[in-house]
Amino acid sequence: MSAPAPGNFMPKEPVQLNPPKDDPISLDELAAADGRDARKVYVAIKGTVFDVTGNKSYLPGASYNVFAGKDGSRGLAMSSTKPDDATADLEGLTDQQIKVLDDWYTFFSNRYNIVGKVVSN
Template sequence: MPFEPKHKVELDPPKDDVISQDYLSKCDGSNAEYPTYVAIKVCHDIPDCQPAGILTEGKGTVFDVSGNKSYGPEGGYKVFAGKDASRALAQSSLKPEDCRPDWQDLDDTSKKTLNDWYTYFSKRYNIKGKVEGATNT
């Protein structure tokens, strides 16, 4: 099955806590007092592109990636930490300026890529909540 982790991951039930933008920005992996979070949206506006097994509405879903050093201060994916990185993930970009929540103007291929990333994260990382005020439009 696509997107399955190599090793079984026991995930906690998803939470739907509201996480402020301010708190999310502190969860960038640079301070051990905070977890490391990445937020991702889901695009529902292209046919047959609903990520498998979505447990939330996908509006700024916050994943706890604390256990993965790739999202830490020295990691290759540190640019995503503490942000809604939807656009960057959709475009497979590591540019800081692409780490933002808007994705509506992207083509269907990029939107599908975003949904694939959502599915990937949802099979590996605990869902901690949703970004306060996040929408998918």
């Protein structure tokens, strides 16, 4: 897994996105959108919840399912798909890793609808 190249921030085909929402999404609600039900799949980055429904890469057994149903910011920053790294904890990340995470946030923002913000249960 590598960070998106700068030219890859914009999708090849234009994506019609809805206006971003800031609806509160609990950790339980986020966890329920882990790809087991392919009709609702969410990934959170820095507390922002993206609807990745329809992208098979986030379904069980697929390469990025480790991020489905959780805030996997640390793993994205580290370019890691290890389950232990798929957390929201940013403590100890380098400036370069934070930049990688910001690049992933931009990448997702150009492709997926923002459906809310993660709130504590």
